[in-house]
Every structure is written in structure tokens, then in C-alpha cells.
Amino acid sequence: MAGMQLSGAVAVASSNLRSPGVTSTSSCTLRWSSSQMLGPLDRHWNKQRSFLVVRNNLSLFSQVQKEVAPLSDQYSNDWLLRRGSVPTEDLTARLASKDDTDAKPDGYTLQHDFLQDSKLARANLEENNRRTTNPFNIIFVSAEVAPYSKTGGLGDVCGSLPVALASRGHRMMVISPRYWSGPGDTRYAGAFDTQVRIKIGCFNGEHEVAFFHEYRAGVDWVFVDHHSYHRPGTPYGDTRGSFGDNQFRFTLLCHASCEAPLMLPLGGYTYGEKCLFIANDWHAGLVPIILASKYRKHGVYSGSRCILAIHNLAHQGVEPATTFNSLGLPSNWYGALEWVFPTWARTHALDKGEAVNHLKGAIVTADRIITVSQGYAWEITTQEGGYGLDGLLRSRKSVINGITNGVDVDEWDPATDKYIASQYTLEDLSGKAECKAALQKELGLAVRPDVPFIGFIGRLDYQKGPDIIQAALPELMTDDVQMVMLGSGESAIESWMSQAEFQHKDKFRGWVGFNVPLSHRITAGCDILVMPSRFEPCGLNQLYAMRYGTVPVVHSTGGLRDTVEDFNPFANGGQGLGTGWTFSPISKEAFMGALRTAIGTYRDHGDSWKGIMCRGMSQDFSWDRAALQYEQVFEWAMIDPPYA
Numbered sequence: 051m052a053g054m055q056l057s058g059a060v061a062v063a064s065s066n067l068r069s070p071g072v073t074s075t076s077s078c079t080l081r082w083s084s085s086q087m088l089g090p091l092d093r094h095w096n097k098q099r100s101f102l103v104v105r106n107n108l109s110l111f112s113q114v115q116k117e118v119a120p121l122s123d124q125y126s127n128d129w130l131l132r133r134g135s136v137p138t139e140d141l142t143a144r145l146a147s148k149d150d151t152d153a154k155p156d157g158y159t160l161q162h163d164f165l166q167d168s169k170l171a172r173a174n175l176e177e178n179n180r181r182t183t184n185p186f187n188i189i190f191v192s193a194e195v196a197p198y199s200k201t202g203g204l205g206d207v208c209g210s211l212p213v214a215l216a217s218r219g220h221r222m223m224v225i226s227p228r229y230w231s232g233p234g235d236t237r238y239a240g241a242f243d244t245q246v247r248i249k250i251g252c253f254n255g256e257h258e259v260a261f262f263h264e265y266r267a268g269v270d271w272v273f274v275d276h277h278s279y280h281r282p283g284t285p286y287g288d289t290r291g292s293f294g295d296n297q298f299r300f301t302l303l304c305h306a307s308c309e310a311p312l313m314l315p316l317g318g319y320t321y322g323e324k325c326l327f328i329a330n331d332w333h334a335g336l337v338p339i340i341l342a343s344k345y346r347k348h349g350v351y352s353g354s355r356c357i358l359a360i361h362n363l364a365h366q367g368v369e370p371a372t373t374f375n376s377l378g379l380p381s382n383w384y385g386a387l388e389w390v391f392p393t394w395a396r397t398h399a400l401d402k403g404e405a406v407n408h409l410k411g412a413i414v415t416a417d418r419i420i421t422v423s424q425g426y427a428w429e430i431t432t433q434e435g436g437y438g439l440d441g442l443l444r445s446r447k448s449v450i451n452g453i454t455n456g457v458d459v460d461e462w463d464p465a466t467d468k469y470i471a472s473q474y475t476l477e478d479l480s481g482k483a484e485c486k487a488a489l490q491k492e493l494g495l496a497v498r499p500d501v502p503f504i505g506f507i508g509r510l511d512y513q514k515g516p517d518i519i520q521a522a523l524p525e526l527m528t529d530d531v532q533m534v535m536l537g538s539g540e541s542a543i544e545s546w547m548s549q550a551e552f553q554h555k556d557k558f559r560g561w562v563g564f565n566v567p568l569s570h571r572i573t574a575g576c577d578i579l580v581m582p583s584r585f586e587p588c589g590l591n592q593l594y595a596m597r598y599g600t601v602p603v604v605h606s607t608g609g610l611r612d613t614v615e616d617f618n619p620f621a622n623g624g625q626g627l628g629t630g631w632t633f634s635p636i637s638k639e640a641f642m643g644a645l646r647t648a649i650g651t652y653r654d655h656g657d658s659w660k661g662i663m664c665r666g667m668s669q670d671f672s673w674d675r676a677a678l679q680y681e682q683v684f685e686w687a688m689i690d691p692p693y694a
């Protein structure tokens with residue numbers, strides 16, 4: 051993990067430590083010396099300070115192996131036999147097997163309570179693996195959260211990661227604006243007015259906000275209500291462009307988020323002062339600054355920490371320097387947000403390039419920083435990927451971690467997906483062919499099982515590289531393929547999609563707009579999903595595609611490079627390895643090269659294709675894995691003193 055510097059197991063002072071997992075009977079108390087210490091301790095170097103971090107998520111198997119194996123040195127089989135117990139290797143095997151009942155191995159007399167305790171210990175350990183032993187009060191602050199509001203991956207992540215963390219035993223609050231568009235809007239029907247009102251001093255006045263609350267899937271979903279959120283369009287803008295007062299709207303969100311844990315008696319009691327805030331992207335960027343400048347100096351939130359989660363560094367929340375006075379922050383904190391554009395980016399001779407940058411403010415005040423893949427954690431520290439913030443990010447490299455996103459496995463599951471024509475599984479892929487036929491029919495394309503069907507889903511902007519597809523399409527359309535693109539964004543690309551559809555009526559469909567059910571049907575019905583993103587912090591569509599047996603062809607960048615493994619037909623004794631194709635550099639030629647290879651494999655090597663599909667479908671992209679990694683970072687954040 052980039053930025054994480056771990057050493058191996060560290061020996062500590064010896065003691066009569068009792069394993070947290072394997073308990074002992076009074077007749078067999080285990081003594082552990084330093085070299086037999088249970089559970090690895092990792093040394094974590096952080097800004098020349100070192101801390102010992104206990105990892106508590108050991109699996110039963112490795113735990114039992116570590117615990118029982120050393121016994122053979124101190125307590126020989128003979129010794130155990132004399133005590134009426136079993137040799138250690140037998141016990142290890144029994145504990146590792148699912149069926150370690152009381153069946154006695156031939157020739158041995160079992161000491162029942164020892165085994166019984168071990169079984170209990172295993173149950174405890176399995177439970178520990180599901181539940182954290184160190185629960186936190188966590189506040190997720192985000193501009194969007196699915197299913198209430200979503201324009202992209204940020205909404206997906208903030209709608210599903212908190213549920214995974216809650217199921218591990220953390221107390222979770224997700225706080226986001228209530229984008230209510232009128233009485234017909236049912237998205238917030240389950241959220242009730244808490245009757246709590248607060249006044250926030252910013253932007254030359256006092257602005258009253260209300261809090262709505264819904265408890266669902268173990269998470270407190272809190273919605274900040276203010277009339278500036280009640281507009282048609284997306285959370286950020288409408289057909290005329292971005293809303294002009296977004297800085298005000300998200301400043302309100304940040305102040306309200308800092309008050310919510312103190313004010314809202316959710317389920318009868320507040321979250322209180324000892325919280326862990328996760329500020330997502332620039333919209334929540336003021337949270338660590340508000341905590342440090344307004345609360346902590348009065349002794350409030352001194353036990354809290356704030357982690358900045360960067361989903362996309364390209365959006366930073368840059369506004370004129372004069373707006374600083376409106377943010378409701380003490381004037382001596384200007385330096386945290388201060389941002390000066392490079393000379394080349396200034397608009398006229400008298401332009402001094404002075405601005406405030408919300409994301410920069412968060413980078414220099416957050417206790418730790420998480421990005422959504424390991425590859426992106428490194429990319430943002432380079433000049434090419436740092437969007438002007440790479441220098442600052444390099445200076446905080448020791449607290450940056452990359453954790454690859456998971457997927458909401460309930461929402462994105464081909465076996466249960468309610469949007470697709472026919473459900474299917476890894477064991478029975480027949481439903482996928484039905485999905486393909488249904489999608490071809492829905493789009494008015496020829497229903498042909500043999501033709502390679504290519505899909506694209508995403509924002510039509512520079513990041514996602516739709517112009518690469520635009521450049522490649524004339525060549526691609528000379529082949530016997532079908533293609534569908536779903537997306538909205540730059541109007542030039544939107545018009546091109548309509549035009550291309552007109553030009554290639556029998557092969558190409560361009561669906562302009564945001565349509566979640568159709569995105570599921572494309573993911574299930576296509577054979578290939580292309581993602582020619584110029585940069586991609588993590589990317590979710592390639593994960594969804596693999597889960598649905600749709601093979602990704604992606605630019606080798608950020609999270610795409612981390613999650614898609616290039617197909618190698620010769621690996622694994624000729625059986626092949628890999629889950630898709632990556633290409634580099636980002637050019638029409640490289641894109642077409644990879645796509646042609648994929649199309650050729652689909653047509654001519656059915657077995658290899660099936661292998662790629664099945665390997666993709668077998669990947670574990672659940673949030674459980676990522677949730678464990680988040681927990682580790684939470685623990686580190688709590689060990690360090692507040693950064694600001």
C-alpha cells in the first residue's frame with residue numbers, strides 16, 4: 051500500500067500472555083515467551099515517530115497455526131498424551147477442518163474441555179473477523195450518497211462503504227444535503243425531520259439549517275436541509291452549468307456536519323466529541339479546518355480526527371480569495387486555504403492569481419489522506435497526476451494510503467439484479483446470453499449472439515476519454531461489431547453520439563443521459579466494456595463489468611491498472627491468466643490495438659474468453675476487504691495527535 055510503511059512482526063517484552071483466541075483450561079495454562087507472541091505487531095513509522103499497531107484481524111487458521119505449533123517445542127506430544135490431550139498436529143488439523151467434532155482419533159484419549167474451548171475460540175475468532183474489536187463513531191461527509199443522490203462513483207462509495215463499516219460494528223453517520231425537489235420526490239420519504247435547527251454564520255448572515263434522519267442498514271443517514279439544496283438538476287448544477295453558489299452550499303454542509311455529532315440524539319444519544327470524520331472530496335474539505343480552527347481551540351473535538359478521502363483530485367473547489375471572509379472561519383486561518391495560480395494560468399496582467407482552494411485546505415489540515423486505489427495514491431504525488439497539489443501531497447506522503455474501492459454486491463449482482471432480462475451466475479452463464487439478446491432488442495440492433503457487443507458507460511468529459519472512442523469509431527465500425535455508449539456531459543460529445551448513431555444505424559447506439567437501469571443492462575448484456583479514461587482514481591464500472599462476466603478493456607492508469615489484469619494465454623500452464631486488457635499510452639492506436647485483440651479472442655478463442663469471464667466473476671470486490679483496510683487507517687489516525 052503506497053505510503054504505508056510497515057515492518058514485519060515485532061518482538062515485545064515477554065509476559066504470561068493468554069491468546070485472545072485460544073483459551074486454555076486451568077489444567078493447561080499456556081506461557082508465551084517473546085518469540086511466541088501471538089498476533090503480529092506492525093511497526094508503523096510516521097513522521098519519525100514509531101508506534102506499535104496491533105492487527106486484530108487474524109484468520110483463525112493462521113492464528114491456530116501460530117498458537118498451537120510452538121506448543122510442540124515446550125509441550126511434547128508425550129507430555130500432551132500424559133495429560134490425556136492430543137498431539138498438536140492433530141489438533142491443528144482438527145481446528146482447520148470444518149468438522150472438528152468430538153470424534154476421537156484412534157489410540158488417543160481426548161481431554162474434552164480443551165477441544166471445547168478451542169471450538170469456542172474459533173467461533174470467537176470468526177466473529178472477530180466479522181466485527182471490529184475497536185469500534186469508532188464515524189461521520190462520513192459527502193456531497194452525494196446513493197441511492198438518495200448520485201452523479202457518479204462518489205455517490206456509490208458513500209452509499210455502500212458506510213454500510214460495510216456499520217456491519218463490522220462501527221457507529222456510522224453519513225451526512226449529506228437533502229436535495230429535495232418537491233412533494234413528488236420520494237427519495238427522502240424515509241427520512242424524518244429531527245426538529246433540530248441550527249444557525250450557521252457564514253456568507254454575511256445566519257443561515258438556518260434543519261436535519262432529517264433515516265436509520266437504514268445499520269447507518270444513520272442524516273440530511274442537511276436548506277432551501278439552496280431544493281433545485282432541479284444534479285447536486286452540482288443544471289442544464290445551464292454549475293450552480294453559482296456551490297461554495298456557499300457546501301460550506302453550509304461542512305459547518306452542519308461538525309455540529310451534527312454534538313446536536314443530534316440519534317437513537318437516543320449523540321455521537322459526541324470522540325469521532326472520526328471522513329471528509330469526501332472538496333465539498334467536505336472545510337471539515338478538518340473547521341474542527342481545528344473553531345472547535346479544537348476551545349477543547350471540543352480534541353479526541354476526534356479527520357481523514358480526507360480523495361475520489362477525484364481534478365475537482366478542488368477553487369474560488370476567489372475574497373470569498374475567504376465568507377466561510378465563517380477565523381481570519382488567521384487564511385493560510386490553510388490560500389492558493390496562488392501559476393503565472394501561466396492567470397487571466398490578465400494585474401491578476402495576482404490569488405484564490406482559496408478547499409481541497410488544498412483539507413490536504414494541509416487532515417490527519418490522514420485516503421485515495422481510492424494504490425495506483426492513484428502514487429499518481430497524485432507526481433507532477434502529471436497532482437493537478438498542482440503534488441508538492442503538498444508529497445509532503446504528506448507518510449499519511450497517504452490507497453485503498454481500492456469495493457462494490458455494493460447487493461446492488462450489482464447478476465444473480466439477483468432486478469434491472470436485467472435474466473439473472474445468471476458463474477455456474478450457469480446462460481442468462482448472460484439472454485441479457486445480450488434483450489439489450490440488442492431494446493436498442494433496436496440485430497439480435498445476434500455471435501457479434502462482439504461493446505459498451506461504454508460514464509461521464510462524457512476529458513477524464514473518461516470519450517474522444518478516444520470518437521477518434522476510433524470510424525475504424526471500429528468497419529468491423530462486424532455492435533457498440534452502445536451511455537453518458538452525458540460535454541455537449542460536443544453528446545451531439546457526436548447522436549450523429550454517430552445516425553451514421554451507423556445498424557451498429558452503434560448513443561444514449562445521452564443518466565440512466566441507472568440501462569447501465570445495469572449494458573453491464574450485463576455487452577461482451578466488452580471499454581474505459582479509455584485519461585486518469586481514473588479507482589473506477590467502478592470495470593469492477594461491475596468483471597462481476598457480470600463482461601470483459602474490460604481499459605487504459606492502464608490509476609485504479610484501472612490496479613484492478614484489471616492483462617490476459618496472458620500462456621500463463622498457468624497454458625490455461626491462461628488475466629481478467630481483461632489494459633493499454634498504454636492513451637491514444638486511438640493503443641486503444642484499437644487492445645480492442646482488436648479482445649475482439650479476436652472473443653471470436654476465435656471461446657475457451658480463453660470463458661476463462662477471462664470466469665476469472666473476472668470470481669474476483670472479490672466486496673467492501674469487506676476494503677473495510678478492513680479502512681479500519682487499519684482509522685487506528686493509525688487515532689494513534690497520532692491531531693495534525694492541525
Ligand SMILES: Nc1ncnc2c1ncn2[C@@H]1O[C@H](COP(=O)(O)OP(=O)(O)O[C@H]2O[C@H](CO)[C@@H](O)[C@H](O)[C@H]2O)[C@@H](O)[C@H]1O
Pocket residue numbers: 201202203204206207361362422455507508509536537538563564565566569586587588589590591609
Ligand atoms: N450516464 C450514466 N447513467 C447511469 N449511470 C452512470 C452514468 N454515468 C456514470 N454512471 C455511473 O456512475 C458511476 C461512475 O463511477 P466511476 O467510479 O466510474 O466514476 P466517477 O468519475 O464518477 O467517480 C470518481 O470517484 C469514484 C469513487 O471513488 C472513483 O471510482 C472514480 O475513479 C472517480 O473518478 C458508476 O456507478 C456508473 O455506472
